[in-house]
Amino acid sequence: MKNVLCCLAALLVLANAAHADQLVLKNGDRITGKVISQTDGKIEIETDYAGTVTVVADKVASVKIDEAKTAAAATPGKAAEVPVTPAAVSPKAVDPDAVPAASEKNGRSFLPRPIRKAASGWEGNANVGFSYTSGNSRTSTFSAGVRAERTSVQDKWTAYLKGLVNRNRVTGTNVTTSNAIWGGIRYDRNFSKRMFVFGAYDFERDKPQKLNFRSVLGAGVGDHLVKRDRTEIDLLAGAAWNRTWRVGSNDTTIAEALFGNTLKHKFSDRIKFQQGFTIYPSLINTGRYRFVLDATLSADVTKRIGMFVTIADRFNSFPLNNVRRNDFLFTTGLKWGFGKKRK
Numbered sequence: 001m002k003n004v005l006c007c008l009a010a011l012l013v014l015a016n017a018a019h020a021d022q023l024v025l026k027n028g029d030r031i032t033g034k035v036i037s038q039t040d041g042k043i044e045i046e047t048d049y050a051g052t053v054t055v056v057a058d059k060v061a062s063v064k065i066d067e068a069k070t071a072a073a074a075t076p077g078k079a080a081e082v083p084v085t086p087a088a089v090s091p092k093a094v095d096p097d098a099v100p101a102a103s104e105k106n107g108r109s110f111l112p113r114p115i116r117k118a119a120s121g122w123e124g125n126a127n128v129g130f131s132y133t134s135g136n137s138r139t140s141t142f143s144a145g146v147r148a149e150r151t152s153v154q155d156k157w158t159a160y161l162k163g164l165v166n167r168n169r170v171t172g173t174n175v176t177t178s179n180a181i182w183g184g185i186r187y188d189r190n191f192s193k194r195m196f197v198f199g200a201y202d203f204e205r206d207k208p209q210k211l212n213f214r215s216v217l218g219a220g221v222g223d224h225l226v227k228r229d230r231t232e233i234d235l236l237a238g239a240a241w242n243r244t245w246r247v248g249s250n251d252t253t254i255a256e257a258l259f260g261n262t263l264k265h266k267f268s269d270r271i272k273f274q275q276g277f278t279i280y281p282s283l284i285n286t287g288r289y290r291f292v293l294d295a296t297l298s299a300d301v302t303k304r305i306g307m308f309v310t311i312a313d314r315f316n317s318f319p320l321n322n323v324r325r326n327d328f329l330f331t332t333g334l335k336w337g338f339g340k341k342r343k
Helices: 002-018 102-106 113-119
Strands: 021-025 030-039 042-047 051-056 060-065 080-083 123-132 139-151 155-168 175-190 195-206 211-227 231-246 252-266 271-281 289-300 305-316 326-338
Touching: 021 042, 030 051, 030 060, 123 305, 139 326, 211 252, 231 271
Parallel strands: none
Antiparallel strands: 021 030, 021 060, 030 042, 042 051, 060 080, 123 139, 123 326, 139 155, 155 175, 175 195, 195 211, 211 231, 231 252, 252 271, 271 289, 289 305, 305 326
16 A cells, blocks of 8 residues: 555656656756746746745756747647747846755755855956066066956955066076065945945055055945946945054054945957956045056957956055055966856
8 A cells, every 4th residue: 555655646746747847957957846937037946845946047958838838839738848048038137146056956065055155156267477588688477366256136246366476587596576466355235226335355465565464354335337238337435444564563554445446348248348446545644545456458269268468556655665656567368267158
């Protein structure tokens, strides 16, 4: 009797699955349930085992609907397979938090769910540049960096890391003329269509400036001044806490104001420009300030590989003795994109 009940239960499950909608993911996984929405770059499917699941449309190969919704369905009751195309569902409003990780579904991941969730959905690029000279001029320069973003409908994470090393060997001895590293992370949270709050942490280390380490914690409000398909401009205002460790006994702690902007513009699908500028006026010493400027022009050769030109400027109106106030960097090289493939 027990075996009979088990068989009946299995038949009921199979019968239910046979008359259900199904999402076929690009990695081969399938999600069975009832499709209730296909808008804003997302597909929502109601399942019996996990409630409503939201999937980013870019991850879906096709949608199989039980009852034919178009004239293409020939047989009533037979699932009509509808391929997902960019024209059908816009990928702009993407919520990576809602993407069910394939490794989680298959039971292959040993990482806790919060870590998997935080690590998913990132996209960006890594770049590297190198130059070498010999003869009358004997120098070598190496630069590398990475920038990534994780965007959802309500919030956005931005992280970056850049480094530069330059060595001069004219006198026969290796002399390091540049050795700097900059990095940081920022979190934005929308509270209206245009306005958002943000928190940021930035750090830098620059030996020629006799800067052992600078740690800057900031927060404030921002305005999505322009938000179009090809152009995005954000304005920022807030305050920062600057803790700086220098060579010798010149450590400082300064409260600063924070004003800045970010700009993204697509000249075409392959040529893009990105810029960020932040100025930090001191709230303690009137007239003292510093600013940070970064701008990159990139051109994609393939969907993953491209070329870039970057300028970076670090200015401090009150440096240590015998240290110049301005550090300017120009680099060019190759970049490699990761995360979601560009169309």
